Amino acid sequence: MTHTEYQNAVELLKKYSYHYYVLDDPITTDEEYDILYHKVVAYEHENPSHILADSPTQRVGDQPQEKFDKARHLSRMWSLEDLFNRDELDTWVNRITKVYGNVTFGCEPKFDGASLNLIYEGGRLSQAITRGDGVEGEDVTQNAKTIQSIPLSIDYAGRIEIRGEVVIFKDDFEQINEERLKNGESLFANPRNAAAGSLRQLDTRITASRRLVFMPYGIGENSLDIPNLSERMEWVYALGFRRPAMRHVCRSAEEIEGFYQEMLGVRDTFEMLLDGMVIKVDSISVQDELGYTVKNPRWAAAYKFPAIEKLTVLRDVILQVGRSGVVTPVAIVEPVDIEGVTVERSTLHNFDEIQRKDIRIGDKVIILRSGDVIPKIVKVIASERTGSEAVVPRPTHCPVCGSELLDEGALIKCQNLSCEARVVNSIIYFASKQCLNIDGLGDKIVEALHKAGLVHDVSDLFSLTMEQLLSLEGFKEKKSRNLIDAIAAARGCECWRFINALGIEHIGEVASKTLCGAFGTAFDTASREEILALEGFGGEMVESILEFVRVNGEKIETLRSILSPVAPVKIEAAENPFKGKSVVITGTMSVPRDVIKNLLESLGAKVASSVSKKTDYVVYGEDAGSKYDKAVELGVALLTESAFREMCEADASAPLADEATAPQGSGVKPKYSLFD
Known part of the structure; x- marks a missing residue:
């Protein structure tokens, strides 16, 4: 040859x-x-x-990899807001069309698999990264190259992110499980579980054998000059990517609902599992205008398919104590298979819910499971009762420490700060991957340290010695040294990890990053109004933060002094009309609203999502809605976009629009100014 x-x-x-x-x-x-x-x-x-x-x-590579390295996405991968019925769909669509008029929406299947981000540079596949936390995932490039539906090269020289879902066809899933059964291996619960596990095999030959399929659904960072998402996806398919069986551009909620019902009717004929339909605003410029919340794009949503329900029997109710002391009832049910998942437990939320639904031990119940949502009991079949069913009693004493419980109605709490369940669970969470990420400090080791009396609080971790660890069963010198080093490495952690590790109820990773960006490590000094002004923060979240700070002020200070968390570097803005002011942006502008938001923040303003008495200015464009009306009602100063520009032009310190969004020292020159 x-x-x-x-x-x-x-x-x-x-x-x-x-x-x-x-x-x-x-x-x-x-x-x-x-x-x-x-x-x-x-x-x-x-x-x-x-x-x-x-x-x-x-x-396919010859040698198995030793581990997966961390890698950052070029642009964030977002999760989607869920819609469950027509009313929620109408509300979501109306929120967009009220401002932007006759918007069209691209609709396509929502595949149930593992999200993957492909980066192409110079026409070659340079990197493949799992979704992770949306900002950072794992580099699985070698495994992605084994997936035949992922082109190793494309006819495009620029840098671009192509996103999609890695799935396993239902027939292939059954074959994989049959082979695992013959080999005495544990079975995969469902195709999604199998796809995620296959994508993260250190041996690429195993990944190659699993017949994974990549279904593209979107584009991340790019420099395409194509105005609509539907046209961009047609361009992606032309590069050699697989096209979904059903796609449609809809012009109204009625049309979306019709296409949804059509897809739902043929759901079972798809080769892979679907758990809903994705709806996206088709216009890229409108997407840019709508922007994002702290968790989701405002221009996309997942219209979920009805959840699958099964009939089973409630066998028992057990109690779990969380790290905040809340005692939660958990239903133990007769095992039932729902979409390949064997369900044996279900959430009961709280004892008020048990009483409201009149749930009794021995009842026949309908259990619901939708996607990754924890299974829950939705209905009791009271007509099937025999008289042998038993009422679930409200607990009066902690199932772990035996101390008396505080019954607040919906919530029942163990107030004993030394309760083993509270201590152990809070330390496990503190050390977890999404918090301080202390390698080697798993559940069993935390339990052993607590049982030995070496840790009664998270701060005790930082005073552990080699001698103490070596006295424990199973701890050798290398293991002890590695653990001491891993704990020490948590010092100087990122600010958001410190906040997240505290375990404040309702405050997860995204909210922790928002708090850190707004207040740094001194988040506990922020007022109710300041926190409430943050985008994505509601009353319940704010009260949870304030209550935690009130009760645990000394604990926060102690951990802060131990960890010395690092806050994001902020450059002090020069004096200008917007420094220190609270500003709300509403309506359609001549540039994407994020450009104005970034400019205001660079000027030292706090950009809030809602109008209140504390708002100093509302900057508004065309089709301004309820926020404009609220500002008028409260007497808040209103600025048109042109008036906002004039105020900025009068201040020499105002940066150009692209400079305001570029990293310091990046050398980025502005493509345009707000003031052209």
Whole structure:
């Protein structure tokens, strides 16, 4: 085989693979493919320096990887707001059309798999990253290259992120589980579980054997000059990616509902599992205008399919004590299979809920499971009662420490700060991956340290000694040293990790990052009004923070002095009309609202999401709605976009729009100014 023949053979193999894995339309036999494939392998063995990077032989590595490295996405991967019924759909659509008029919406299946972000540079697949926390995931590039429906090269020279869902076809899932059963291995619970596990195999040969499929659903960072998402996705499919079976651009909530019902009717005919339909504003410029909340894009939502319900029997109710001391009832039910998941437990929320639904031990109940939502009992079949059912008693004493419980109605709490359940669970959470990420400090070790009397509070971790650890069963010198070093490495952690690790009720990673960005490590000095002004923060969250700070002020200070968390570097803005002011932006502007938001923040303003008496200015554009009306009602100063520009122009310290959004020292020059 000559080099030219080799190149032609590689192109032919790629064509065969595209028709087989992407189009589901084979144009040759397996035998013919194998013969040509082995000719290519033979040539590459004799001419290793001539191997093409996108040759099909390069999809599987020879050596297993030792670990997956962390990698950051070029732009954030967001989660979607869930819609469960027509009323919620109407509300979501009306919120957009009220401001932007006749908006169109792209609709497509929501595949139930593992999210993956592909980065192409110079036409080559350079990196594949799992979703992770949306900002940072795991680099699984070698595994992604084994997925035949992911092109190793594309006809596009720029840098671009192509996002999608890695799925396993239902038939392939059944075959995998049959093989695992024969080999005495544990079975995968469902295709999504199998896809996620297969994508994270250290041995790429295992990943290659699982017949994973990549279904693209969106684009991250890019420089495309294509105005609508539907057109951008057509462009993506033309690059060699698989096209979903159903896609449609809708012009109203009625049309969306009709397409949803159509998809729901054929849901079971899809080769892979679906758990709903994704709805996205089609216009990229409107997407930019709508922007994001702290968790979700405002321009996209997941319209979930009805959850699957099964009938089972409530066998018992057990009690769990969380790190905040709340005692939660958990239902133990007769095992029932729901979409490949064996459900044996269900949330009961609280004892008021048990009483309201009149749930009794021994009842026949309908249990609901939707996606990743914790299964819950939605209905009791009271007509099936025999008289042997038992009322669930409200607990009066902690099931762990035996101390008397505080009954506040909906919430029943253990007030004993030394309760083993509270101490152990709070330390486990403190050390977890999403908090301080202390390697090696798992559940069993925390329990052992507490049982030995070495830790009674998270702060005790930082005074542990080698001698103390070596006195424990199973602790050798290397293990002890690694744990001491891992705990010490938590010092100087990122500010948001410190806040998240405190375990404040209702405050997770996203909220912790928002608090840290607004107040740094001194979040506990912020007022109710200041916290409430943060985007995404409601009354319940604010009260939870204030109550935690009130009760645990000394604990926060102690941990802050131990950890010395690092706050984001803030550059003090020069004096200007907006420094220290609370500003709300509403309506359609001549530039994306995020540009104005970033500019205001660079000027030292606090950009809030809602209008209150504490608001200093409301900057408004066309089609300003309820926020404008609220400002008029409260007498808040109103600024048109042009008036806002004039105030900024009068102040020499105001940066240009692109400079306001660029990292310090990046050398980014503005493409345009708000003041052109």
